[in-house]
Amino acid sequence: MRLDVITIFPEYLEPLHVSLVGKARARGQLDVRVHDLRSWTHDRHHTVDDTPYGGGPGMVMKPEPWGAALDEVLGSGPGRPVLIVPTPSGRPFTQEQAVALAAEPWLVFAPARYEGIDRRVIEEYGERLDVRELSVGDYVLAGGEAPVLVMVEAIARLLPGVLGNADSHRDDSFAPGAMAELLEGPVYTKPPEWRGRPVPEVLSSGHHGRIARWRRDEALRRTSANRPDLIAGCDPAGFDKHDRAT
Ligand code: ADE
Numbered sequence: 001m002r003l004d005v006i007t008i009f010p011e012y013l014e015p016l017h018v019s020l021v022g023k024a025r026a027r028g029q030l031d032v033r034v035h036d037l038r039s040w041t042h043d044r045h046h047t048v049d050d051t052p053y054g055g056g057p058g059m060v061m062k063p064e065p066w067g068a069a070l071d072e073v074l075g076s077g078p079g080r081p082v083l084i085v086p087t088p089s090g091r092p093f094t095q096e097q098a099v100a101l102a103a104e105p106w107l108v109f110a111p112a113r114y115e116g117i118d119r120r121v122i123e124e125y126g127e128r129l130d131v132r133e134l135s136v137g138d139y140v141l142a143g144g145e146a147p148v149l150v151m152v153e154a155i156a157r158l159l160p161g162v163l164g165n166a167d168s169h170r171d172d173s174f175a176p177g178a179m180a181e182l183l184e185g186p187v188y189t190k191p192p193e194w195r196g197r198p199v200p201e202v203l204s205s206g207h208h209g210r211i212a213r214w215r216r217d218e219a220l221r222r223t224s225a226n227r228p229d230l231i232a233g234c235d236p237a238g239f240d241k242h243d244r245a246t
Contacts, residue, residue, distance in 0.1 A: 001159060002031040002077060004108045005148055006069045008048055010034045012145040021152060024162045032152075033073075040068040049114050058115035066110065066121045073108055074129075081106035083131045084151065086144030087116060090133035093151055095174035097134065101151075102158035109151070111144025181234045183227060185218030213242065220244070 005013055013034045016022065024030040038046040041064075049059035074081065082104050091097075101107060110117065125131055136147040157163050169175055173183040188199040202214045220243060223230050 001029070001102075001104070001156075002033070002081075002106045003152060004033045004035065004073050004077075004081070004106075005111065006035045006037050006066075006073060006109070007111050007145055007148075008037045008113055009143070009145055010036050012143075013148065015149055016152060020162065021156045024156055024159065027161075029159055029162055030156060035069060035073060037065050037069055040065045040072070052115060056115075060115050061112050061117040063118040063121045063124075066117055067124065070108070070110070070121075070125060077106055079106065080129055081108040083108050083110060083125055083129045084148075085110045085112070085117070085122060085131065085133045086136065086147035086151070087112065087133050088135050088138075088140045089116075090135040093134040093136050093147070093154075095154070095172070097132075098151070098154040098158060102155045107155070109144075109148045111148050113143040181223075181230050181238070182216075182219040183223045183230070185215050185222055216243070 007013060016032050016034070017025070021030060021032070025032055037048055041047060048061055048065050050062050052058065052060045070083075082101065084101075084107055086109070110121075122131060122133070134147070134151065136150050141147065158169060163169060188203060192199050192204070200214065202210050205211065220231075
């Protein structure tokens with residue numbers, strides 16, 4: 001998969017050299033290219049923003065550098081990428097979105113700073129590309145770079161061969177399947193007792209049926225406590241007769 005990121009803070013994307021994404025790059029599974037938006041400016045100050053039409057606080061990112069940057073990046077690869085614009089005004093970025101985007105050969109990210117990018121850029125490229133404005137949560141960050149890191153990690157770990165164990169994402173919270181719509185329950189490892197706290201006995205029982213039941217109960221308990229909205233949204237047919245309202 002190829003990923004391009006156009007930003008005024010290329011150094012903010014340095015974590016893409018580390019850990020899972022860094023290893024996927026080193027193995028040639030991901031081709032990540034980070035571009036400095038200011039290299040497509042022509043004035044002495046490398047200006048990328050200006051005051052908003054209609055007044056109001058803050059600055060808006062100018063369309064010309066974005067247009068020049070996107071034209072060049074789009075022309076540098078085969079076919080058409082999906083263009084992702086992180087914004088708190090976008091649709092929610094969900095696991096479902098991550099799964100869909102992981103199937104794409106090429107993604108271009110356009111993280112904004114200030115009050116956002118001049119709307120005409122989104123309109124212009126929306127006529128040629130699949131443009132997705134996506135939000136990583138109901139809070140406002142100072143820019144779209146941290147959301148890019150979040151989305152790239154969520155997408156990259158779904159690529160074939162990137163996670164050591166392909167089963168690792170099967171039971172993820174939000175993964176489609178048996179535990180769909182439930183959050184993952186707690187996990188334990190050795191030692192069997194730590195500071196007087198034993199590991200729940202059932203997990204050492206070797207009884208797969210009891211372990212699966214316990215995990216489901218814990219997932220239900222955690223979901224009811226932390227995300228009652230997910231339980232409310234569950235298909236009632238997905239509950240079995242042993243599921244209790246917790
Ligand atoms: N830019 C600023 N806040 C954001 C958010 N919550 N999601 C995506 N992009 C953003």
